[in-house]
Amino acid sequence: MSDSIVIIPTYNEIENIERVIRKVFSYEKEFHLLIVDDNSPDGTAKKVKKLQQEFPTRLFLLQRPEKNGLGTAYKAGFDWCLKASYDYIFEMDADFSHNPDDLILLYEACLKEGVHLSIGSRYCNGGKIKNWPLMRILMSYFASIYVRMILWIGIKDTTAGFKCYTREALQKVNYDIIPFKGYAFQICMKYGVRQHKLGIVEVPITFIDRQRGTSKMSSGIFKEAFFGVWKMKKMKL
Numbered sequence: 001m002s003d004s005i006v007i008i009p010t011y012n013e014i015e016n017i018e019r020v021i022r023k024v025f026s027y028e029k030e031f032h033l034l035i036v037d038d039n040s041p042d043g044t045a046k047k048v049k050k051l052q053q054e055f056p057t058r059l060f061l062l063q064r065p066e067k068n069g070l071g072t073a074y075k076a077g078f079d080w081c082l083k084a085s086y087d088y089i090f091e092m093d094a095d096f097s098h099n100p101d102d103l104i105l106l107y108e109a110c111l112k113e114g115v116h117l118s119i120g121s122r123y124c125n126g127g128k129i130k131n132w133p134l135m136r137i138l139m140s141y142f143a144s145i146y147v148r149m150i151l152w153i154g155i156k157d158t159t160a161g162f163k164c165y166t167r168e169a170l171q172k173v174n175y176d177i178i179p180f181k182g183y184a185f186q187i188c189m190k191y192g193v194r195q196h197k198l199g200i201v202e203v204p205i206t207f208i209d210r211q212r213g214t215s216k217m218s219s220g221i222f223k224e225a226f227f228g229v230w231k232m233k234k235m236k237l
Contacts (some may be wrong), residue, residue: 002058004107005032005081006090009073013094014042021051023100025058031103032086034060036077038067069181070161074189078170089170091163091186098162102205106164115199116169117190119155120162126204127157143225147187150229153194156202159183159225165193172196174237184228192237 006024010017017035024031033055037045048061062080064073074091081089088107092098102120109118121127123144129137140159147158161183173192178185193200 002030002032003086004029004088004090004103005034005084005086006092006103007034007036007074007077007081008092008094009070009077010035010037010040010044010094011067012040012042012044014040014044014047016094016096017044017047018051020094020096020100021048021055021059024103025055027100027104029104029107030058031090032058032060034062034077034080036062036064036073038064038073069185070183071178071181071185074185075175075178078175082167082170085167087167089165089167091161091165093161097208099205099208102162102203103164105203105205106162109201109203110164110166113199113201115201116166117193117198117200118164119157119160119190119200119202120205120207121155121157121160121202122205122207123156124202124204127202128204128206129209130206131209132207146226147229151187151191151232153187153191155190155194155200158187158190161186162205162207169193169196169198172198177235177237179231180224180228182224184225184232187225187229188232188235188237191232191235195237 024033035048045063052059106118122129144158178188180188
C-alpha cells in the first residue's frame with residue numbers, strides 16, 4: 001500500500017491519459033492514481049478501465065455522470081482518498097503541463113520540511129512557464145498579485161493546480177462548503193490551509209502549456225475567481 005495518491009480530473013483527455021498514467025507509474029517511489037472522469041465523450045474512462053487490468057492495485061477510476069467543474073471533481077476525489085487512508089494526496093493535470101517528475105519534489109517537501117501543503121509554483125524563485133503567450137503569462141501573474149492583496153495569503157502562485165496535501169490538511173479544511181467550481185476552488189483551498197495555520201511551501205516548477213487536447217479555461221472560470229476572492233474573505237474553512 002502506497003502512502004501517496006495522485007488525483008487527476010479528466011474531461012476529454014484521451015490523447016494524454018495513457019501517457020500520464022504510465023509516466024506516474026514509472027518511478028521508484030510508488031504512487032497510486034485516482035482518475036475522476038466527468039463522462040468524457042471521447043472515451044477517456046474506457047481507456048482507464050482497460051489500463052486497470054494492467055494496474056489493478058494502483059489505478060482507480062471515479063466516474064461522474066456529467067461535466068461539473070474542477071472543484072467538485074476534487075471534492076469527490078478528496079473524499080475517496082481520505083476513506084482509503086492515504087497520507088499524501090496530490091492534484092495534477094492530465095495534459096503534462098504539470099511534469100510528473102516533480103511529484104517527488106512535492107512529496108519530499110511535505111515529508112522532509114514537515115509542511116501540510118506543497119505547491120508546484122510558477123512564480124517563486126526558480127519557477128518558469130514555457131509556451132504560454134505573453135498576455136496569458138501577465139494575466140496569470142497579476143491575478144496572483146490581486147489575490148495576495150485581497151486575502152494576504154502569502155503565496156506567490158495562488159492559482160497553482162499542482163499540489164500535495166497531507167491527510168491532516170484535508171481533514172481540517174472544510175472543503176465541502178467551498179462553492180467554487182473552477183480555479184477559485186484552488187485559491188480557496190490554499191486559503192483554508194492558511195486559515196488553519198498549517199505549513200505551506202512553494203516548490204519551483206516549470207509549467208509547460210499543453211501540447212495535446214483542449215484547454216478547459218473559460219471566461220466564466222476567470223470571472224468566478226476574480227469576484228470569488230471577495231467571498232472567500234468572509235469564509236471560515
